[in-house]
Amino acid sequence: MTTAAAPAATLRPARRTRMTRHGFATLTRTQATLLLREPAALVWLALPMLLLLVFGNIPGFLTPQATLGGRRVIDVYVPTIAAMVPLFLALTALPMTMAAHREKDVLRRLSASPVPATGMLAALVTVIAALAALGVTAVVTVGALAFHVSTPANPAAVLSSFLLGATAVLALGLLVAARARTGTAASAMGVPLMVLNFFASGLYFPVAQMPRLLQHVTEYIPFGAVMAAWDGRGALWQHLAVLAAYTLLAGTAAARWFRWE
Template sequence: MSLTFGLPRGGLRTLTTTQARLLLREPVALIWLGVPVLLVVVFGNIPSFLHPTAALGGKRVIDVYVPTLAAMVPLFLACTALPMTMAAWREKDVLRRLSVSPVPAAGMLAGLVAVIAALAAAGVAVITAIGMLAFGVALPGGAVAVLGSFVLGSAAVLALGLVIAARARTGAAASGFGVPLMVLNFFASGLYIPVEELPRWLQQVCEVIPFGAVTAAWAGRGPLWQHLLVLAGWTVLGSVVAARTFRWE
Protein backbone atom coordinates (compact mmCIF):
# COMPACT_ATOMS: atom_id res chain seq x y z
CA MET A 1 0.00 0.00 0.00
CA SER A 2 1.32 3.42 -0.92
CA LEU A 3 1.84 5.60 2.14
CA THR A 4 2.06 9.33 2.55
CA PHE A 5 3.17 10.64 5.97
CA GLY A 6 2.15 7.25 7.35
CA LEU A 7 -1.30 7.46 5.79
CA PRO A 8 -2.91 5.17 3.20
CA ARG A 9 -3.63 6.49 -0.28
CA GLY A 10 -6.16 9.32 -0.07
CA GLY A 11 -5.69 9.67 3.69
CA LEU A 12 -3.66 12.86 3.47
CA ARG A 13 -6.26 14.40 1.17
CA THR A 14 -9.01 13.58 3.66
CA LEU A 15 -7.08 15.03 6.59
CA THR A 16 -6.24 18.15 4.58
CA THR A 17 -9.90 18.67 3.70
CA THR A 18 -10.83 18.27 7.36
CA GLN A 19 -8.19 20.77 8.42
CA ALA A 20 -9.46 23.26 5.84
CA ARG A 21 -13.00 23.01 7.16
CA LEU A 22 -11.87 23.45 10.76
CA LEU A 23 -9.65 26.45 9.97
CA LEU A 24 -12.25 28.20 7.83
CA ARG A 25 -14.78 27.90 10.63
CA GLU A 26 -12.67 30.32 12.66
CA PRO A 27 -13.98 33.88 12.14
CA VAL A 28 -10.56 35.37 12.89
CA ALA A 29 -8.96 33.49 9.98
CA LEU A 30 -11.59 34.80 7.58
CA ILE A 31 -11.23 38.35 8.91
CA TRP A 32 -7.48 38.33 8.38
CA LEU A 33 -7.93 37.00 4.87
CA GLY A 34 -10.52 39.65 4.09
CA VAL A 35 -8.87 42.70 5.67
CA PRO A 36 -5.94 42.98 3.19
CA VAL A 37 -8.34 42.59 0.24
CA LEU A 38 -10.56 45.33 1.65
CA LEU A 39 -7.57 47.62 2.25
CA VAL A 40 -6.37 47.24 -1.34
CA VAL A 41 -9.81 48.31 -2.59
CA VAL A 42 -9.98 51.22 -0.13
CA PHE A 43 -6.46 52.44 -0.91
CA GLY A 44 -7.10 52.13 -4.63
CA ASN A 45 -10.08 54.45 -4.34
CA ILE A 46 -8.25 57.25 -2.53
CA PRO A 47 -7.34 59.75 -5.28
CA SER A 48 -4.08 60.91 -3.66
CA PHE A 49 -2.85 57.31 -3.50
CA LEU A 50 -3.01 57.06 -7.30
CA HIS A 51 -0.53 59.85 -8.06
CA PRO A 52 3.27 59.57 -8.08
CA THR A 53 4.96 60.86 -4.93
CA ALA A 54 8.48 62.27 -4.74
CA ALA A 55 9.01 60.83 -1.25
CA LEU A 56 8.42 57.35 -2.70
CA GLY A 57 10.82 57.79 -5.58
CA GLY A 58 8.08 58.61 -8.08
CA LYS A 59 5.90 55.65 -7.10
CA ARG A 60 2.27 55.83 -6.07
CA VAL A 61 1.15 54.88 -2.58
CA ILE A 62 -0.92 52.03 -4.03
CA ASP A 63 2.19 50.69 -5.81
CA VAL A 64 4.06 50.53 -2.51
CA TYR A 65 1.27 49.03 -0.44
CA VAL A 66 0.01 46.20 -2.67
CA PRO A 67 3.00 43.89 -1.94
CA THR A 68 2.85 44.88 1.73
CA LEU A 69 -0.85 44.06 1.99
CA ALA A 70 -0.29 40.81 0.11
CA ALA A 71 2.36 39.92 2.71
CA MET A 72 -0.19 40.24 5.51
CA VAL A 73 -1.90 36.98 4.54
CA PRO A 74 1.03 34.53 4.78
CA LEU A 75 2.41 36.41 7.79
CA PHE A 76 -0.79 36.11 9.80
CA LEU A 77 -1.28 32.46 8.89
CA ALA A 78 2.34 31.42 9.48
CA CYS A 79 3.10 33.47 12.60
CA THR A 80 -0.18 33.11 14.48
CA ALA A 81 -2.65 30.61 13.00
CA LEU A 82 -0.10 27.81 12.50
CA PRO A 83 1.74 27.93 15.85
CA MET A 84 -1.39 28.68 17.87
CA THR A 85 -3.24 25.74 16.31
CA MET A 86 -0.38 23.32 17.00
CA ALA A 87 0.10 24.66 20.52
CA ALA A 88 -3.61 24.23 21.20
CA TRP A 89 -3.36 20.61 20.04
CA ARG A 90 -0.44 20.09 22.40
CA GLU A 91 -2.21 21.86 25.27
CA LYS A 92 -5.28 19.63 24.84
CA ASP A 93 -3.20 16.43 24.49
CA VAL A 94 -4.43 15.96 20.93
CA LEU A 95 -0.93 15.22 19.62
CA ARG A 96 -0.22 12.72 22.38
CA ARG A 97 -3.45 10.87 21.63
CA LEU A 98 -2.72 10.86 17.92
CA SER A 99 0.67 9.29 18.57
CA VAL A 100 -1.02 6.08 19.75
CA SER A 101 -3.91 6.16 17.27
CA PRO A 102 -4.14 4.92 13.67
CA VAL A 103 -3.97 8.56 12.55
CA PRO A 104 -0.32 9.67 12.56
CA ALA A 105 0.40 13.10 13.99
CA ALA A 106 2.78 13.82 11.11
CA GLY A 107 -0.12 13.43 8.68
CA MET A 108 -2.27 15.84 10.68
CA LEU A 109 0.52 18.41 10.71
CA ALA A 110 1.17 17.99 7.00
CA GLY A 111 -2.51 18.54 6.31
CA LEU A 112 -2.54 21.73 8.39
CA VAL A 113 0.58 23.13 6.74
CA ALA A 114 -0.85 22.33 3.29
CA VAL A 115 -4.07 24.20 4.08
CA ILE A 116 -2.23 27.24 5.42
CA ALA A 117 0.11 27.32 2.42
CA ALA A 118 -2.86 27.11 0.03
CA LEU A 119 -4.72 29.91 1.83
CA ALA A 120 -1.61 32.08 1.79
CA ALA A 121 -1.12 31.51 -1.95
CA ALA A 122 -4.78 32.30 -2.66
CA GLY A 123 -4.68 35.49 -0.59
CA VAL A 124 -1.50 36.75 -2.26
CA ALA A 125 -2.88 35.95 -5.72
CA VAL A 126 -6.17 37.76 -5.12
CA ILE A 127 -4.56 40.90 -3.70
CA THR A 128 -1.94 41.04 -6.45
CA ALA A 129 -4.58 40.54 -9.15
CA ILE A 130 -6.75 43.33 -7.76
CA GLY A 131 -3.78 45.67 -7.58
CA MET A 132 -2.65 44.94 -11.14
CA LEU A 133 -6.00 44.71 -12.91
CA ALA A 134 -7.99 47.36 -11.05
CA PHE A 135 -5.33 49.93 -10.20
CA GLY A 136 -2.53 49.36 -12.69
CA VAL A 137 0.09 48.27 -10.16
CA ALA A 138 3.23 47.07 -11.93
CA LEU A 139 5.84 44.47 -10.98
CA PRO A 140 9.12 46.45 -11.14
CA GLY A 141 11.17 43.41 -10.20
CA GLY A 142 9.47 41.20 -12.78
CA ALA A 143 6.93 38.39 -12.51
CA VAL A 144 9.56 35.71 -11.85
CA ALA A 145 11.07 37.74 -9.02
CA VAL A 146 7.68 38.33 -7.43
CA LEU A 147 6.59 34.71 -7.70
CA GLY A 148 9.87 33.28 -6.48
CA SER A 149 10.17 35.70 -3.57
CA PHE A 150 6.61 35.19 -2.36
CA VAL A 151 6.93 31.40 -2.55
CA LEU A 152 10.23 31.41 -0.66
CA GLY A 153 9.04 34.15 1.69
CA SER A 154 5.95 32.16 2.63
CA ALA A 155 8.09 29.05 3.11
CA ALA A 156 10.48 31.02 5.32
CA VAL A 157 7.80 32.35 7.68
CA LEU A 158 6.07 28.95 7.74
CA ALA A 159 9.36 27.43 8.85
CA LEU A 160 9.76 30.11 11.53
CA GLY A 161 6.16 29.54 12.60
CA LEU A 162 6.98 25.85 12.99
CA VAL A 163 9.88 26.75 15.28
CA ILE A 164 7.41 28.50 17.59
CA ALA A 165 4.97 25.61 17.25
CA ALA A 166 7.75 23.16 18.09
CA ARG A 167 8.11 24.42 21.64
CA ALA A 168 5.07 26.48 22.65
CA ARG A 169 3.12 24.71 25.39
CA THR A 170 -0.06 26.79 25.03
CA GLY A 171 -1.86 28.90 22.47
CA ALA A 172 -1.12 32.00 24.55
CA ALA A 173 2.61 31.23 24.50
CA ALA A 174 2.52 30.68 20.74
CA SER A 175 0.79 34.02 20.29
CA GLY A 176 3.33 35.70 22.55
CA PHE A 177 6.17 34.63 20.25
CA GLY A 178 4.31 34.71 16.93
CA VAL A 179 2.80 38.20 17.11
CA PRO A 180 6.16 40.00 17.59
CA LEU A 181 7.60 38.01 14.69
CA MET A 182 4.62 39.04 12.56
CA VAL A 183 4.94 42.71 13.58
CA LEU A 184 8.67 42.69 12.78
CA ASN A 185 7.92 41.41 9.28
CA PHE A 186 5.11 43.94 8.89
CA PHE A 187 7.59 46.72 9.63
CA ALA A 188 10.23 45.30 7.27
CA SER A 189 7.65 44.99 4.47
CA GLY A 190 6.64 48.65 4.86
CA LEU A 191 3.21 48.33 6.46
CA TYR A 192 3.77 51.06 9.05
CA ILE A 193 6.21 53.26 7.12
CA PRO A 194 7.02 52.76 3.41
CA VAL A 195 10.49 51.25 3.19
CA GLU A 196 11.49 53.90 0.63
CA GLU A 197 11.12 56.56 3.35
CA LEU A 198 13.47 54.80 5.79
CA PRO A 199 17.21 55.56 6.09
CA ARG A 200 19.33 53.45 3.75
CA TRP A 201 20.94 51.47 6.60
CA LEU A 202 17.51 50.55 7.95
CA GLN A 203 16.37 49.50 4.47
CA GLN A 204 19.34 47.13 4.37
CA VAL A 205 18.34 45.68 7.76
CA CYS A 206 14.79 45.16 6.49
CA GLU A 207 16.11 43.23 3.50
CA VAL A 208 17.47 40.44 5.73
CA ILE A 209 14.04 39.96 7.35
CA PRO A 210 11.88 37.52 5.32
CA PHE A 211 9.14 39.80 4.04
CA GLY A 212 11.47 42.75 3.83
CA ALA A 213 13.39 40.67 1.29
CA VAL A 214 10.14 39.81 -0.50
CA THR A 215 9.03 43.43 -0.94
CA ALA A 216 12.57 44.40 -1.98
CA ALA A 217 12.45 41.75 -4.71
CA TRP A 218 9.01 43.02 -5.79
CA ALA A 219 10.34 46.58 -6.05
CA GLY A 220 13.53 45.52 -7.83
CA ARG A 221 15.80 46.90 -5.09
CA GLY A 222 19.16 45.15 -5.12
CA PRO A 223 20.14 41.86 -6.79
CA LEU A 224 17.37 39.24 -6.87
CA TRP A 225 19.74 36.38 -6.01
CA GLN A 226 20.61 38.09 -2.73
CA HIS A 227 16.95 38.32 -1.65
CA LEU A 228 16.24 34.73 -2.66
CA LEU A 229 19.34 33.55 -0.79
CA VAL A 230 18.14 35.29 2.38
CA LEU A 231 14.73 33.65 2.07
CA ALA A 232 16.20 30.21 1.35
CA GLY A 233 18.47 30.58 4.38
CA TRP A 234 15.55 31.38 6.71
CA THR A 235 13.58 28.46 5.27
CA VAL A 236 16.38 25.94 5.84
CA LEU A 237 17.27 27.29 9.28
CA GLY A 238 13.68 27.32 10.51
CA SER A 239 12.95 23.85 9.15
CA VAL A 240 16.04 22.29 10.74
CA VAL A 241 15.44 23.92 14.14
CA ALA A 242 11.75 22.99 14.12
CA ALA A 243 12.48 19.37 13.20
CA ARG A 244 15.11 18.99 15.91
CA THR A 245 13.20 20.67 18.72
CA PHE A 246 9.61 19.60 18.04
CA ARG A 247 7.81 17.87 20.87
CA TRP A 248 4.46 16.11 20.70
CA GLU A 249 3.53 16.61 24.36
Protein backbone atom coordinates (compact mmCIF):
# COMPACT_ATOMS: atom_id res chain seq x y z
CA MET A 1 0.00 0.00 0.00
CA THR A 2 2.83 2.38 0.77
CA THR A 3 4.54 1.92 -2.58
CA ALA A 4 1.27 2.39 -4.49
CA ALA A 5 0.45 5.62 -2.69
CA ALA A 6 3.83 7.25 -3.29
CA PRO A 7 3.51 7.80 -7.07
CA ALA A 8 0.01 9.22 -6.62
CA ALA A 9 1.32 11.70 -4.09
CA THR A 10 3.89 12.97 -6.52
CA LEU A 11 1.09 14.03 -8.89
CA ARG A 12 -0.45 16.40 -6.40
CA PRO A 13 0.24 20.11 -6.94
CA ALA A 14 3.03 21.42 -4.76
CA ARG A 15 1.98 23.32 -1.69
CA ARG A 16 2.15 27.06 -2.33
CA THR A 17 4.70 28.98 -0.32
CA ARG A 18 4.98 32.68 0.26
CA MET A 19 7.28 34.26 -2.32
CA THR A 20 10.28 36.04 -0.82
CA ARG A 21 11.65 39.34 -2.08
CA HIS A 22 14.71 37.54 -3.46
CA GLY A 23 12.52 34.98 -5.21
CA PHE A 24 10.39 37.69 -6.79
CA ALA A 25 13.49 39.58 -7.96
CA THR A 26 14.87 36.40 -9.54
CA LEU A 27 11.57 35.69 -11.27
CA THR A 28 11.41 39.28 -12.54
CA ARG A 29 14.94 39.07 -13.99
CA THR A 30 14.02 35.80 -15.69
CA GLN A 31 10.89 37.32 -17.24
CA ALA A 32 12.87 40.34 -18.42
CA THR A 33 15.50 38.13 -20.03
CA LEU A 34 12.90 36.02 -21.82
CA LEU A 35 10.99 39.06 -23.05
CA LEU A 36 14.02 40.97 -24.31
CA ARG A 37 15.28 37.93 -26.21
CA GLU A 38 12.36 38.36 -28.58
CA PRO A 39 13.23 40.47 -31.67
CA ALA A 40 9.80 42.11 -31.41
CA ALA A 41 10.89 43.71 -28.12
CA LEU A 42 13.10 46.11 -30.09
CA VAL A 43 10.15 47.03 -32.31
CA TRP A 44 7.90 47.77 -29.33
CA LEU A 45 10.43 50.26 -28.01
CA ALA A 46 12.08 51.56 -31.18
CA LEU A 47 9.08 52.09 -33.48
CA PRO A 48 7.49 54.93 -31.46
CA MET A 49 10.83 56.74 -31.24
CA LEU A 50 11.43 56.28 -34.97
CA LEU A 51 7.95 57.61 -35.72
CA LEU A 52 8.59 60.65 -33.52
CA LEU A 53 11.84 61.42 -35.35
CA VAL A 54 10.17 61.08 -38.75
CA PHE A 55 7.24 63.31 -37.78
CA GLY A 56 9.56 65.83 -36.17
CA ASN A 57 11.48 66.28 -39.42
CA ILE A 58 8.45 66.97 -41.62
CA PRO A 59 8.34 70.77 -42.05
CA GLY A 60 4.54 70.90 -42.21
CA PHE A 61 4.30 69.18 -38.83
CA LEU A 62 6.24 72.04 -37.21
CA THR A 63 3.86 74.77 -38.36
CA PRO A 64 0.89 75.90 -36.22
CA GLN A 65 -2.45 74.71 -37.62
CA ALA A 66 -5.73 76.58 -37.26
CA THR A 67 -7.65 73.28 -37.24
CA LEU A 68 -5.63 72.18 -34.21
CA GLY A 69 -6.30 75.35 -32.23
CA GLY A 70 -2.97 76.93 -33.14
CA ARG A 71 -0.94 73.88 -32.13
CA ARG A 72 1.52 72.10 -34.38
CA VAL A 73 0.97 68.55 -35.57
CA ILE A 74 4.04 67.42 -33.62
CA ASP A 75 2.52 68.90 -30.43
CA VAL A 76 -0.57 66.77 -30.92
CA TYR A 77 1.30 63.60 -31.83
CA VAL A 78 3.89 63.43 -29.05
CA PRO A 79 1.43 62.16 -26.41
CA THR A 80 -0.16 59.84 -28.97
CA ILE A 81 3.20 58.36 -29.94
CA ALA A 82 4.10 58.03 -26.25
CA ALA A 83 0.84 56.09 -25.76
CA MET A 84 1.95 53.56 -28.37
CA VAL A 85 4.55 52.14 -25.98
CA PRO A 86 2.22 50.90 -23.21
CA LEU A 87 -0.35 49.84 -25.81
CA PHE A 88 2.17 47.72 -27.71
CA LEU A 89 3.50 46.15 -24.54
CA ALA A 90 0.24 45.62 -22.65
CA LEU A 91 -1.94 44.39 -25.50
CA THR A 92 0.54 42.39 -27.58
CA ALA A 93 3.72 41.61 -25.63
CA LEU A 94 1.99 40.65 -22.39
CA PRO A 95 -0.73 38.34 -23.74
CA MET A 96 1.49 36.78 -26.40
CA THR A 97 4.22 36.04 -23.85
CA MET A 98 1.71 34.38 -21.55
CA ALA A 99 0.20 32.44 -24.44
CA ALA A 100 3.67 31.22 -25.45
CA HIS A 101 4.23 30.00 -21.88
CA ARG A 102 0.89 28.21 -22.03
CA GLU A 103 1.64 26.62 -25.42
CA LYS A 104 5.01 25.34 -24.20
CA ASP A 105 3.46 23.88 -21.03
CA VAL A 106 5.49 26.27 -18.88
CA LEU A 107 2.36 27.31 -17.00
CA ARG A 108 1.23 23.72 -16.46
CA ARG A 109 4.59 22.84 -14.94
CA LEU A 110 4.52 25.95 -12.77
CA SER A 111 1.04 24.99 -11.52
CA ALA A 112 2.64 21.96 -9.84
CA SER A 113 5.48 24.00 -8.34
CA PRO A 114 5.68 26.25 -5.27
CA VAL A 115 5.71 29.32 -7.55
CA PRO A 116 2.37 31.11 -7.09
CA ALA A 117 0.49 32.29 -10.17
CA THR A 118 0.25 35.78 -8.69
CA GLY A 119 4.03 35.94 -8.31
CA MET A 120 4.69 34.98 -11.91
CA LEU A 121 2.07 37.38 -13.26
CA ALA A 122 3.33 40.18 -11.01
CA ALA A 123 6.89 39.65 -12.25
CA LEU A 124 5.83 39.83 -15.90
CA VAL A 125 3.65 42.90 -15.32
CA THR A 126 6.55 44.57 -13.46
CA VAL A 127 8.82 44.09 -16.47
CA ILE A 128 6.16 45.33 -18.91
CA ALA A 129 5.39 48.37 -16.74
CA ALA A 130 9.08 49.27 -16.39
CA LEU A 131 9.63 49.08 -20.15
CA ALA A 132 6.49 51.14 -20.77
CA ALA A 133 7.63 53.84 -18.32
CA LEU A 134 11.05 53.93 -19.98
CA GLY A 135 9.56 54.23 -23.47
CA VAL A 136 7.03 56.93 -22.56
CA THR A 137 9.70 58.98 -20.75
CA ALA A 138 12.06 58.73 -23.73
CA VAL A 139 9.42 59.86 -26.25
CA VAL A 140 8.24 62.81 -24.14
CA THR A 141 11.82 63.88 -23.34
CA VAL A 142 12.94 63.79 -26.98
CA GLY A 143 9.77 65.63 -28.01
CA ALA A 144 10.46 68.40 -25.50
CA LEU A 145 14.20 68.74 -26.14
CA ALA A 146 14.41 68.17 -29.90
CA PHE A 147 11.08 69.60 -31.10
CA HIS A 148 10.21 72.03 -28.31
CA VAL A 149 6.90 70.38 -27.50
CA SER A 150 5.50 72.26 -24.52
CA THR A 151 4.45 70.53 -21.32
CA PRO A 152 0.71 70.18 -20.70
CA ALA A 153 -1.11 72.80 -18.66
CA ASN A 154 -1.72 70.34 -15.81
CA PRO A 155 1.25 67.93 -15.56
CA ALA A 156 -0.14 66.21 -12.45
CA ALA A 157 -3.37 65.39 -14.28
CA VAL A 158 -1.46 64.04 -17.27
CA LEU A 159 0.85 61.92 -15.13
CA SER A 160 -2.01 60.43 -13.13
CA SER A 161 -4.02 59.69 -16.28
CA PHE A 162 -1.03 58.08 -18.02
CA LEU A 163 -0.31 55.89 -14.98
CA LEU A 164 -3.94 54.86 -14.63
CA GLY A 165 -4.24 54.42 -18.39
CA ALA A 166 -1.26 52.07 -18.33
CA THR A 167 -2.82 50.02 -15.53
CA ALA A 168 -6.11 49.90 -17.47
CA VAL A 169 -4.55 48.46 -20.62
CA LEU A 170 -2.33 46.15 -18.54
CA ALA A 171 -5.52 44.80 -16.96
CA LEU A 172 -7.02 44.30 -20.42
CA GLY A 173 -3.81 42.58 -21.52
CA LEU A 174 -3.98 40.30 -18.49
CA LEU A 175 -7.58 39.46 -19.34
CA VAL A 176 -6.52 38.38 -22.83
CA ALA A 177 -3.53 36.54 -21.37
CA ALA A 178 -5.77 34.73 -18.90
CA ARG A 179 -7.83 33.11 -21.64
CA ALA A 180 -5.76 32.91 -24.85
CA ARG A 181 -4.58 29.35 -25.50
CA THR A 182 -2.11 30.20 -28.27
CA GLY A 183 -0.08 33.12 -29.51
CA THR A 184 -2.40 33.40 -32.51
CA ALA A 185 -5.44 33.66 -30.25
CA ALA A 186 -3.68 36.25 -28.07
CA SER A 187 -2.86 38.33 -31.13
CA ALA A 188 -6.41 38.00 -32.48
CA MET A 189 -7.81 39.38 -29.21
CA GLY A 190 -5.09 41.87 -28.27
CA VAL A 191 -4.42 43.58 -31.60
CA PRO A 192 -8.02 44.83 -32.14
CA LEU A 193 -7.98 46.33 -28.64
CA MET A 194 -4.66 48.00 -29.45
CA VAL A 195 -5.95 49.39 -32.76
CA LEU A 196 -9.09 50.73 -31.05
CA ASN A 197 -6.92 52.57 -28.52
CA PHE A 198 -4.67 53.85 -31.31
CA PHE A 199 -7.74 55.35 -32.97
CA ALA A 200 -9.05 56.86 -29.73
CA SER A 201 -5.67 58.39 -28.94
CA GLY A 202 -5.55 60.12 -32.34
CA LEU A 203 -2.85 58.10 -34.06
CA TYR A 204 -4.67 57.82 -37.39
CA PHE A 205 -5.84 61.42 -37.36
CA PRO A 206 -5.93 63.99 -34.54
CA VAL A 207 -8.83 63.80 -32.09
CA ALA A 208 -9.29 67.57 -32.44
CA GLN A 209 -10.31 67.03 -36.07
CA MET A 210 -12.92 64.36 -35.24
CA PRO A 211 -16.65 65.20 -35.05
CA ARG A 212 -17.65 66.35 -31.58
CA LEU A 213 -19.74 63.25 -30.87
CA LEU A 214 -16.88 60.96 -31.81
CA GLN A 215 -14.54 62.92 -29.55
CA HIS A 216 -16.86 62.22 -26.62
CA VAL A 217 -17.02 58.52 -27.53
CA THR A 218 -13.22 58.23 -27.52
CA GLU A 219 -13.16 59.50 -23.92
CA TYR A 220 -14.63 56.15 -22.83
CA ILE A 221 -11.77 54.17 -24.39
CA PRO A 222 -8.69 53.94 -22.12
CA PHE A 223 -6.17 55.98 -24.07
CA GLY A 224 -8.87 58.23 -25.45
CA ALA A 225 -9.49 59.20 -21.82
CA VAL A 226 -5.75 59.72 -21.31
CA MET A 227 -5.53 62.04 -24.34
CA ALA A 228 -8.59 63.98 -23.14
CA ALA A 229 -6.83 64.56 -19.81
CA TRP A 230 -3.65 65.67 -21.66
CA ASP A 231 -5.64 68.17 -23.76
CA GLY A 232 -7.76 69.35 -20.84
CA ARG A 233 -11.03 68.22 -22.42
CA GLY A 234 -13.86 67.44 -20.04
CA ALA A 235 -13.69 66.74 -16.32
CA LEU A 236 -10.52 65.05 -15.08
CA TRP A 237 -12.40 63.00 -12.46
CA GLN A 238 -14.52 61.48 -15.24
CA HIS A 239 -11.48 60.36 -17.24
CA LEU A 240 -9.82 58.89 -14.14
CA ALA A 241 -13.07 57.12 -13.21
CA VAL A 242 -13.24 55.52 -16.67
CA LEU A 243 -9.65 54.29 -16.38
CA ALA A 244 -10.20 53.01 -12.84
CA ALA A 245 -13.28 51.09 -14.00
CA TYR A 246 -11.32 49.36 -16.77
CA THR A 247 -8.55 48.49 -14.31
CA LEU A 248 -10.92 47.07 -11.70
CA LEU A 249 -13.26 45.16 -14.00
CA ALA A 250 -10.65 43.72 -16.37
CA GLY A 251 -8.23 42.93 -13.55
CA THR A 252 -10.90 41.13 -11.54
CA ALA A 253 -12.04 39.15 -14.58
CA ALA A 254 -8.45 38.19 -15.42
CA ALA A 255 -7.84 36.88 -11.90
CA ARG A 256 -11.12 34.97 -11.93
CA TRP A 257 -10.71 33.37 -15.35
CA PHE A 258 -6.97 32.70 -15.36
CA ARG A 259 -6.07 29.14 -16.32
CA TRP A 260 -2.77 27.31 -16.31
CA GLU A 261 -3.45 25.19 -19.41
